[in-house]
Amino acid sequence: ATPVALLVGTGRGARLGILITGPDALEAAKGIDTIVLDKTGTLTTGRLAVSTVVAVGAEGASDANARDEVLRLAASLEAASQHPIARAIAAAVPIDRRTEVRDFRSRDGLGVEGTVAGTAVAVGRASFIESLDVDLDEETTRALAASAAEGRTAVVVAIGGRARGVVELSDTVRPDTPDAIAALRGLGLEPVMLTGDAEAVARRVAAELGITRVVSDVVPEGKVEEIRRLQGEGRSVAMVGDGVNDAAALAAADLGMAMGGGTDAAMHAADITLVRDGLTGAADAVALSRRTLGIIR
Ligand code: ADP
Ligand code: MG
Numbered sequence: 001a002t003p004v005a006l007l008v009g010t011g012r013g014a015r016l017g018i019l020i021t022g023p024d025a026l027e028a029a030k031g032i033d034t035i036v037l038d039k040t041g042t043l044t045t046g047r048l049a050v051s052t053v054v055a056v057g058a059e060g061a062s063d064a065n066a067r068d069e070v071l072r073l074a075a076s077l078e079a080a081s082q083h084p085i086a087r088a089i090a091a092a093v094p095i096d097r098r099t100e101v102r103d104f105r106s107r108d109g110l111g112v113e114g115t116v117a118g119t120a121v122a123v124g125r126a127s128f129i130e131s132l133d134v135d136l137d138e139e140t141t142r143a144l145a146a147s148a149a150e151g152r153t154a155v156v157v158a159i160g161g162r163a164r165g166v167v168e169l170s171d172t173v174r175p176d177t178p179d180a181i182a183a184l185r186g187l188g189l190e191p192v193m194l195t196g197d198a199e200a201v202a203r204r205v206a207a208e209l210g211i212t213r214v215v216s217d218v219v220p221e222g223k224v225e226e227i228r229r230l231q232g233e234g235r236s237v238a239m240v241g242d243g244v245n246d247a248a249a250l251a252a253a254d255l256g257m258a259m260g261g262g263t264d265a266a267m268h269a270a271d272i273t274l275v276r277d278g279l280t281g282a283a284d285a286v287a288l289s290r291r292t293l294g295i296i297r
Contacts (some may be wrong), residue, residue, distance in 0.1 A: 009292030017260075017276035018285045025271035028255040029289035034235040035184055035282065036227060036249070039195035039205055040153070041084050041242035042259055042279065044171040048088035051152065052168040054143040070165030072097055073116045074123045074157045080104045081112050082263060083243065085155060088169050089123070109196045109220040109245035111155065122158040125196070127217075129156040129163065136163050143168075144198075151204030153197055173208060176278040181209055183283035187290075189238070194218060194226055196245065223249035240274075240282050242266050257282050 006023040013020045020026060040046055050071070058066030075093035078086035080101065090098075104114040111124015113132065122132055126144060130136060136144075140156060143166035147154035150168075157165040181191055192213040195202045202216035215226050223241075227249050230237045239246070239253035242262025247269035250256030258270035260277070267273050274281035 005292055005294075009288060012292070013272075013285065013288055016281065016284050016288065017274065018281050018288065019260075019273040019275055020285075021271050025255065026289040026292055028236075028271065029238070029286050030293045031236045032238045032255055032286055033189060034192060034230055034237045035189045036192045036194050036230070036237060036239040036253065037211075037279070038223075038239075038241035038243065038246050039193055039197055039202060040171060041262060042240050043173060043177050043193065043205060043209065045174050046084040046171065046242060046261075048084050048153070048169040048171045050088055050092040050167055051170040052147070054139075054166040054168075056137065056139045056143070056164050056166065067165070070157050070159070071167065072099070073119070073121050073159060074165070074167060076101055076116045077104065077112050077114050077121050077123055080114075081106050084171075085153065085169060086112065089155075089167060109218075109223075109243070119160050120158075123155055123167070125198075126156055129158050132158065132161075134158045134161055134163055140166060148198050148200035151201055153201050173205065174278050176280045178209060180279035180283055181211065183280070184286070187283060187286050189286065192226075192230070194223055194239075194249070196220070196223075220245035220248060224252045227252045238282070238286070240279065257285065 009026050010020045053067045053071050055066035055070050075090045076098040078089040099117045102115040106112050110128035113122040140163040144154050147168040152168050154166050154168040191211050193206050193211050194215045199216040202214050206214045236254050238255040239249050240257045242259035244263050244265040247265040250269040256270035257272045258266040260273050260275040
């Protein structure tokens with residue numbers, strides 16, 4: 001394509017809420033045949049809310065207090081993280097009830113840890129909590145399974161080296177996601193869901209959207225590996241994501257697209273930022289590049 005055509009395409013994109021970093025992005029978008037989609041914050045709104053708190057090992061009258069304490073310590077820790085799960089947990093406890101945190105560490109795509117009111121606290125996926133040498137007892141495992149059966153994301157709260165709670169979160173598919181997936185398929189792209197969330201939750205959302213290729217339980221480095229694996233099959237791969245943990249995969253993809261409401265890390269790593277809320281812009285971007293570069297398929 002001529003430089004003028006690319007410039008015109010870039011200008012059209014800007015009016016559609018598709019911010020294109022350079023002419024290479026339009027060229028790359030042209031040949032894409034596979035689109036990898038992050039789940040939380042990309043297919044879903046990422047505006048999660050705490051739906052249930054289970055206090056492990058608490059019974060009767062002390063149970064409500066134990067649940068309050070699990071949530072209070074978890075919220076204090078998560079206040080320092082930007083992850084959608086963290087925002088939801090922090091928002092569930094008023095600021096004046098949260099307590100001070102030392103040695104905060106965020107492990108992208110896994111969870112967070114730190115010292116809260118003098119006690120070691122960690123919040124995250126089951127495998128992350130186990131990696132901290134915390135055993136997941138039967139009650140914890142059962143609570144996680146119950147959430148998964150509902151198709152809901154859940155995280156474990158460890159306090160003082162023991163699993164003390166499970167926090168379940170609800171998320172909703174973005175209203176434009178089903179139409180956007182249909183548009184992507186109409187352009188001949190195969191959608192693949194790629195998520196750090198548990199398989200049962202991923203499957204539930206995928207089934208709702210008619211996505212049959214699902215890769216779940218991945219760590220952030222696993223997202224890059226999956227992109228490379230698909231490229232190794234001879235595919236030309238686009239990736240859409242919002243999180244810090246998506247940044248490396250966005251950079252590795254032939255075309256990286258970041259959700260405008262997502263993290264700065266994702267936007268810096270991507271070739272295109274979708275300013276309008278939702279996935280529709282991803283289909284618009286591919287359609288625009290094909291029009292601009294004169295390809296009709
Ligand atoms: P997705 O790929 O669907 O966007 P992520 O890779 O961001 O999901 O997160 C994967 C999993 O890691 C979450 O489902 C959760 O179990 C855990 N996790 C990540 N960040 C946090 C956090 N700040 N607090 C608790 N758990 C977290
Ligand atoms: Mg995400």
